[in-house]
Amino acid sequence: MLQYLAKRLLGLIPTLVLVGALVFLFVHLLPGDPARLAAGPDANAETVALVRQDLGLDKSLPEQFLRFSTGALRGDFGRSLRTKRPVSTEIAERFWPTFWLTVASMAWSVAIGMTIGVLSAVWRNRWPDRVGMTLAVSGISFPAFALGMLLMQIFSVQLGWLPTVGADTWRHYILPSLTLGAAVAAIMARFTRSSFVEILHEDYVRTARAKGLAEPVVIIKHGLRNALIPVVTMMGLQFGFLLGGSIVVEVVFNWPGMGRLLVDAVDMRDYPVIQGLVLLFSLEFILINLIVDVLYAVINPTIRYR
C-alpha cells in the first residue's frame, strides 16, 4: 500500500509540469495587454511602459516561462499584478474559507443525498421514491445563483434570521453551504439510488434475506457498503469541483474564497494568480483521486493495490 502511494505521488510530478506549461501558454494567449489594463483608464503610454517593465512583461515569452518554472519549483509563484502581494499569500488567505465551505456543504449534502437515495431505492416506484427524485431533479435544475438570492431574500432580508454576506461566524455558513450543496445532494441522491437498486438485485442480498436477516441489516450492512463504491467516486469528483471555489455562490454571498479571487484575476488579467490557482486546482483533483482510490480499499477489502 505504501509503495503504491509513493508511486502515485511520484506520478504527480509529470502531470503537474504538463499542466503548468499548458496554463502558462493559455494565459498568455488571452487577448489584451495586462500592463495596459493594470495601468488603468487615465494612464498614458509612458506609464504603461513603466508598468510593463515593473511586471516583467517586457521580457520574451521563453524568458518569462523560465522565470515562472524556476520560481514555481521554489514555491514562488510570483506576485499578483493587482495587489502586488505574493500569489502564495493571496491564495493561502482564500483557501480556507473555500475549504470549510466545501466541507460544510459536502457534509450535509452527502448525508441528505445518501438518505434520500437509499430511501428511494428501498421504496422504489412508491411515494418516497417519487418525492425524493422530484427533490433531486429540482436540486439539479435550480440554478445556484437564483437559489442563493432566493434564500438570501427570504432568510436575511424578509425574516432577518441570518446574515447576508461574509464568512465570519458559523451562521454565515448556513445559506452558502445550502446553496452550494443543493446540486451535490441531488446528484448524490440519484447516484446512490441507481447504485443501490442494482445491488438489491444481487445474489448475496437474496442470500442474506434468505438466511433470515432483518431487512435493515440487509440494507445497511450488505447493501450500503457495496453500493458505496460509485458513490464515493462521485463524492470525490464533487469535492474537487467545490474546492475550486464556486464562482457563482462566492460572488452572491461575497465569500472571501478562491472563486472570487479567480473572477477578479481573470478580469484584471492577473496572470500569476490565474496560473497559481489553476495549478492548485489540478493538484487538488489529483490528490482527491488518490484518496478516493485508497477509500475503495477501505470500503471493499477485496480490492488491493500494488
Added chain:
Amino acid sequence: MKSLLRSSFLAALTLGVLAAPAFAAKDVVFAVASTFTTTDPYDANDTLSQAMAKSFYEGLYGFDKDMKMIPVLAESYEVSKDGLVYTIKLKKGIKFHDGTDFRADAVKANLDRVTNPDNHLKRYGLYNNNIAKTEAVDDYTARITLKTPFSPFINQLAHPSTVMISPAALKQHGNKDIAFHPVGTGPFKFVEWKQTDYLKVAKFDGYWQKGLPKVDTITWKPVVDNNSRAALMQTGEAHFTFPVPYEQAEVLKARPELEVVAAPSIVLRYLSMNTQKKPFDNPKVRQAIAYAINKDALAKVAFSGYAAPAEGVAPPGVEYAVKIGVWPYDVAKAKQLMSEAGFPNGFETELWSAYNHSTAQKVTQFLQQQLQQIGIKTKITLLEAGQRVEKVESWQDPATAPVRLYYVGWSTSTGEADWALRPLLYGESWPPKLFNTAYYKNDKVDADIKGAQLTTNSSEKARLYKDAQETIYKDAPWAPLVTERLLSAHNKKLTGVYVIPDASFNFTEIDLK
C-alpha cells in the same frame, strides 16, 4: 452521524433566529462594488480605491460635494507670470496620524516620490509630465516648478490621487509597504485591511477640523454582486452603498428607512467615429449619425431615466465646459445629409462597445435600431476588457485601426476641461498614447487646447476652451449621447455622505443618528 449532523443543523437554524444583527451607535458600514487595489492613491487607477483612501488621506486641494475646488491642506497659492512656478502656502497646526507635523517637507517628499521612475507608481506619467522640481521654501511654503506652463495644475493637486502621506511613515515603511500602513492627515486612522473582506478605519482624535469626524469607525466592505449589496442595505448591515443598479432602485426606494439619491455626474457617454476611415471621414455622415439618435429615448430605455441627454462635448460640472445644447433628433435631416454625402442607401459598419455589461448591451441595441432608420447596418460587438485594450486602446498603427463606431464613456476626474478634451480629442492623443478613439485631428482645436494649457489668464482660457468645444461639436467626431446620473442609497440615519460627480465620495461631515 447523520442524525447528529441534522440536529446540529437544526440547532444552527434556531440559534440563527435568536441572534439578530446588532450595531453599536456610530459604526458605519459602506458597501461598495469592487475590491480595493491599494490604499496608495499614487499607485491606484480606480476611482473607488482613491475614494476610500480619502478616509485617511487629504490633499493640498480637494473637491467639495458639488465638485467645486476647495483648499484643504493648502491656505492659498500664487502662480508666477510665466505660469511655471506655483508657490503654495500651507495651513498650520495640522498633524499626521503618527503625531508628526504636516509641513512643506511633506509636499516635497510626496511629489518627489511620484516623479521618481524607480518607484514604479501607476500615476508616475501624470506627474512627471509637468513637474520639474519641488522645494520646501520654509516650513509652511512649498514651491513647485513645472517643465512647461500647465494651467490646470491646481486641479491636478485637487485630484484624489495627489495626497499627503506622512514623510516619516514613508521612510519607515518604504515605497511599497506604505500601501499596507497608510498614514495621512485625514479624519480617520487606518485600522485594518482584510483584503478579502473589509477595510476598517477609526476616528482620528487629533483631526485638524475641530468637531470632526462625528462617527467612530467606517468599515468599507467590497460586495461584488449587485443584488447582494441591495440585500445588505435592506437588512441594515450597511448604511451606504454605491453604485445602485437601476433595477434595484425601485426596490430600495420602497423601503421607508432608505433613501435613493441620483446625483449628477461628469461621466459622458458618447459614440466615437473613426474620422480617418471612410465613410466617417465625411463630416456629413458623422452629423447624420448624430441626428439619427434620439438621446431622450436612449436615456429612458437604456438608463431607466437615470441619465440626461448630453449638452456638449464636456459634461456640465466640469470647469470651462460649454453648454451647447442637445444635438436634435431629426431623421429627415439625417437622411438628407446621408444623400448629400453619397450614401442614400446607407452602408454597413461595425459598432463596438467598450463594455460588456447589460446597460451597454441595451445602448448598442438601441443605437443599432436608430441607425437602421438611415440605412446604416451595424454589427454589434461588446468588447471584453482584454479585447478592448488589444483592439482599441493599444492598437499601434492608426492607419490600420479596426475601430469604427465605438460606444464608450469618460469621467473627467480632474474636473477641468483640459482632461475632458486633451486625452480624447487632441491630435497627439491617438491610441496607444491616449484615448482619441475618433482619431480626430483639427489644427484649430489642437491650438486651442495647447494655448489654454499655457495661459494663466482665466478668461482667455475660457475663450479658448469655448472655441475648441464649439468646433468639435460641429465637426462631430462623436455623437454625444448622455451624461449619467450616479445612483447611491443610504440609510436615513446616515448624513453627510455624498457621491460627487466624478463618482468619488465626500464624507468628511459623515454622521449617524
